Amino acid sequence: MNAEQGRFDPAQVLTLFMELNSLTKIRRAGWVLMGVSDAETISDHCYETALFAVVLSQFWEEPVDLRKVLIMALFHELGEVRLMDLPRRAGRYVKTAKKAAEHEIMMDVLDGLSPEIPLLLEEMEKKETPEARLCEAAEELQIIFKALVYAKENRGDCTEYREDVKNYNSLGIQPAHELAKLIGEKLEGYLGSKPYWPIGYTARKQS
Structure with a gap:
């Protein structure tokens, strides 16, 4: 069953929310490795991304469908509900x-409940539509904003995160x-x- 068919299965929806609730408990791994106490959760990140997106939309001349934007922002880390959050230093591996894996997890968790969500997340990944x-700009902005919060505190x-600021791409916004x-x-x-010491990014020399 799914939303397009117009059928509502309360048991399936409740199960989805029980899974999504895990995102309120999983800390963002990068901040933990940086020594941040009481680091934000994945849900915190998604929520603030949505806030940034809404506020930015009010000052950007390009018209956007805020419903689509909010779905992208709130669900873009859905795959981490079972995989957990991994720090970017793990990316090369x-x-x-x-x-x-995150795509498969998303499809299993949603189980046909909302065919629109995977399509919108695929759209977000391509970064072509307004x-x-x-x-995407809001998500990356949230990351450097959080670095500012932790530095201030x-x-x-x-x-x-100096490099994140330096390399920030506003995508024309x-x-x-x-x-x-x-x-x-x-x-x-x-x-x-304070200097930056790049721990966790070195690689062995190839012979």
């Missing part, structure tokens, strides 16, 4: 497998660009001259 660009080592610039300036004020 598991990136392709992780992407495939809605996808807005959500002196929680963990956020020096790595001017309000996002301006916010990222301000976040970078504020972040530098809290980090000062």
